[in-house]
Amino acid sequence: MNGAETLARERIFSDRLTVDAKGMLCIGGASVGDLLQRFGSPLVVGVEETLLANFERIRDAFGTAWPGPSAILYSTKSNDTLAFRHLLSRAGAGGDCFGEGELRSTLDSGADPSRVALNGSDKTAELIDLALVHGVTINIDAADEVDLIVAAIARTGSSARVNIRLKVLPDELGPYMGGSTQRHGQGIASVRRAKWGLGPDAAQQIAARLQQTQGLELTGFSVHIGHLSNRPEAFASIATAFGATVRKICEKLDLRPSILDLGGGWAREREPEQRGVPIERVTVETQVKAACDALASALGPLADPVEGPVPELWVEPGRYICGNAQVLLATVGSVKEDCGFRWVNVDISTNNLMRIETGAFEYQTLPASRMHDLFTTAQEIVGRTCFRSVVGAGRLLPKLVRGDLVAILDAGMYAEVFATQFNSMPRPAAVLVGAKGEIELVRVRETLADVFAHHRVPGRLKWPEKE
Ligand SMILES: Cc1ncc(COP(=O)(O)O)c(C=O)c1O
Missing domain, CATH: 3.20.20.10 (Alanine racemase)
Structure with missing residues (x-):
């Protein structure tokens, strides 16, 4: 078994995931290696065609099965990326909203208010x-x-x-x-x-x-x-x-x-x-x-x-529309083998996939830069935080080494919306791959300044000579 075969087995209708001749995973036609080189690692990659194909499929399913009119109200809590919300509003989706932020962003995206519900x-x-x-x-x-x-x-x-x-x-x-x-x-x-x-x-x-x-x-x-x-x-x-x-x-x-x-x-x-x-x-x-x-x-x-x-x-x-519409890309750092285990650190963590910690989610993880290499070794894919941060336990993959790239599928649902800055870690950037191959930044990478932007140190605690 290798990454390409795993992908062929796991693929669902709206995935836009392929493998090029060098064994590199491509998302919406864009090479993962090129994306990370251009935008840095880690990176969230969204796919317009996937999002819209999911929306159209569930819309048509209800259109066929229900004897009266029907409407899809996208549940923005599952993924509040504004670019997604705009794409879906343009495609005719209404919205399910909790709270002022979801309501305003849904209305601002041009959703038809008569198809918006406030829960x-x-x-x-x-x-x-x-x-x-x-x-x-x-x-x-x-x-x-x-x-x-x-x-x-x-x-x-x-x-x-x-x-x-x-x-x-x-x-x-x-x-x-x-x-x-x-x-x-x-x-x-x-x-x-x-x-x-x-x-x-x-x-x-x-x-x-x-x-x-x-x-x-x-x-x-x-x-x-x-x-x-x-x-x-x-x-x-x-x-x-x-x-x-x-x-x-x-x-x-x-x-x-x-x-x-x-x-x-x-x-x-x-x-x-x-x-x-x-x-x-x-x-x-x-x-x-x-x-x-x-x-x-x-x-x-x-x-x-x-x-x-x-x-x-x-x-x-929510999940049905955005679940596989984003892939999370990461790069392998330190690798340690001891006590019968091989720990492969990646530059993301469960901070970026909180449903692992709170819902025992298990994500399909692909060796994005080595999709043709045989799966030989069970490895613990672990993140950078001081939690155990097990992104994938005992995953059979090629023997990963520093610099290899990995892709986490189905990171479109309940992932970025729950992402935390635990251990003072900034959150990644996100790009959108458009239907015509456009690659556009839709969320700017956070900096350390962003992590501490809302903190205030009372004047009496400051060190005048240092600040
Ligand atoms: C009222 C309501 N509607 C819709 C959803 C979306 O659910 P799902 O993403 O599982 O489709 C939720 C999720 O919690 C919800 O609370």
Whole structure:
């Protein structure tokens, strides 16, 4: 086995990864060696075609499977690169936003505000004003949020569009919940304990109040349980429970929703979250069809075009769109062999891939400058910080030496957004490879001055002779 063969086995439809005659990995046609020479190491490399291919595929999957209109609201928390957000807004993606930063960057990128949802468990009055003024839909997550919205309608003179976020607890979901969710309770108990969403009774009370509220449109309901599994049955069980709860509330209150928001968590075909365990690749079309069929069936007349307009289906994919749209490149430094191990230090660390530390992610790591060399040696790929910083444990690769290049796949999701400066380490630069081969800087490399830019040393502690 070598890097090129591993890539051929692991490749998914939207990867733009090839190997040149010298055994160098190329990303979107650009040689990794050239990229690092030009922009320095380490480097995050984004690929426009990959991002857009993922977006189009999930958009088309919902367009085909749902009997009514549908919209993709890119979940910017998974990767907040402004260039990505602009590309997606130009392609027609709406947005799922938490907090002012995500909302402003989504709106500034040109996303259509009527396809933007504001989520969050503790929204401020200022944030609600901002949403109202721009015509953004608010996914309500608590009864006291209604008071804030009523006050915001009076203050801004704008009308409000709101969904109610439901908490659904389908028992059938239990077996699909693993990994980090188990820290918070066994199976579905961990969803019950999570702060998000409203149970059916609380949701119904809020809906009844909203129906009576002037200047406000109750557009529908939302749900998001989070990434659990790639199994179609898991998505179907959430959709069934969501649809049944919506139907019950709507029948009680004589409502017909115009929007239903099914949230994110749509699984990729290669997941660092699979933690090294081989997974059966399930296409997004299979997950989406299972969810849409289950939702339509649970909604009954609410999804029947003969009875009235079918609600617009919103979904909030993050990882599916950006997961493989960035590759993290690093260079090998010190190599040590002792006690039966070989430690290969690279100039990144788990600072740049925090989900290794917080979610036990395992990333596919390729020997980017030696893709034709046989895998001969198990090695610990380790980072520069004083954590253990295990980027890859016991990885079978060519015997790596100082100056070799490595590429970490799937570094597009929940990586840069979680990156830290632990050990006073500046964060890397990022470039974007365009569809026509353009290579452009989209995030400037941090310097040590950036790391300490917001620190202040009180005058009494300074050394006048030194500063
Ligand atoms: C409300 C909401 N929507 C969407 C997402 C995106 O999830 P994913 O990246 O798994 O698609 C999240 C992630 O936490 C979320 O909290």
